[in-house]
Amino acid sequence: MFLARVLEQETMGLYFIALMVVFLLKIVSDIGVDLAFVKQYPEESDEGKSNLLRSGFAIRAVSCTVVSIIYLLIERSGAISFINDIAHVTTLTLAMYWMHSFRELILRLLQAEQLFPIYAGVQVLAAILKALLVLIMVLTLSNQISVNMVLLVEAIAFAASIAYAAVRIREKLVAALTAKFQGGVTLLKFGYPLYLNALLNLGNEKVSQYIVAGFGGPITMALFGVAERLSDAGTRLFESFANVYYPSQTENFANNDKAKATEMAVQSLMWVSFVLACAIVGFTILREPVMKIIFSDKYVSAANAAAMFFGVLLLRSTQTLMGYFGVAAGLKFLPVRVSTVSSIFNIATCFIAFKMYGYQGAIAALLATQLLMNFLYHHWLDKAGFPINVKPALTICVICIAAVVLTYLLGEYFFLTLFIFPAFVAACLLVLPALKADLFGFIGKAKTIIQNRTSGDNTRKA
16 A cells, blocks of 8 residues: 555556466466365364375475476566566565465465464464565655565565464474375365366456556556555455355365355355445445545546456455355365356456456456356356355345445535445345344344453452
8 A cells, every 4th residue: 555655656567467477376386275275184184184284285396396487488488578577576576476375375274274363363464564564665765665675575574474374383384294295186186176267267357467467568557456456455354254164164064064054155145245335335435535545646547446346356255155155065166167157258358348448448347257257156056956045145236336326426416425325234234134133133242242341340340
């Protein structure tokens, strides 16, 4: 956030391109191990878990080495324009890629062990350290900040979070060092359809970045990246929820409790939709002031694109929940089927829309793709005998669209648009009794906890 205010747009664009490449390399070298590890790890004995972890690290080391060599060859060939743009930061880009890849596997271990406090600590430490280093850099260097410096900050934050995680789970890591190379074949067998899905998801979710970076250049990429930045915060929050949701659903199906799994899916879809729809309506109302305050005047033109990215986040989150539900139920090829259809659709529509309407057209194509994925997941889950009631989530989305349209219609009357948000919340609670019951139940529990703590404090004082 700070960086957008002090970096030139071209430098900001190069930074976004480097992060995009790191993500791309990580996905390519994953080979489906991460999600397969979470699925297989709880089913193993203590010895089997250590063997599986060692195999996971070995597979990751080999895949990262191969991908790094291929990347260097592509860079030297000069065949891809956006890789040429960041050729001067190749060492830092590859260092971040390696750290990101191994940290992701460690996070999956924490997820499989359900060590969520440590998982959160890893994420929080990286975020806080990065923010502090960026702040120091901004205050001391101001306009002299380069892409190398920003990427170095990212690398330091990654390294610190890996060190923290390693210390907290050192016993498991030491046990893995002395374990056998067993379980790797199991990981690869279960993981390859998930890996195919991850590759196809590059066409679903990331192709817009590559098209914008390749045909638009660093400055257009800066506008695109800044527009996506605010919804990225929501993405990280959703991922924290999904990292609890997926193993929980896996456990529900392992216990043959389909009813509980379905109920959890419906409730999760409803609440994720409501929270993100609130973010969409709230941001749409305040989009231009927020962009000025956080990113400066030079990015106000990306305000509408940022609002569209919040819509992408909502649809991406709901289809992800349905996808995890299907994988936990044993439908491991379901994500591949959905992604095959939707990736072809997105690549074609994104390229055409970008040529016609620029980077906002690419985002619109991404919105359409996520909508298609939601439909396909719901349709094929229903055909497989795992129907999910999406009416509550769909109702929230319809009310959200109405609120957004009304906001744009009343754009000249800013004061009136401020009443749209409470009206949206009231409409959702009125139409969805289950949402209202959950909300008031949560408020009631919170009051009880506060009262009990207050009573306890008064008793101790007395």
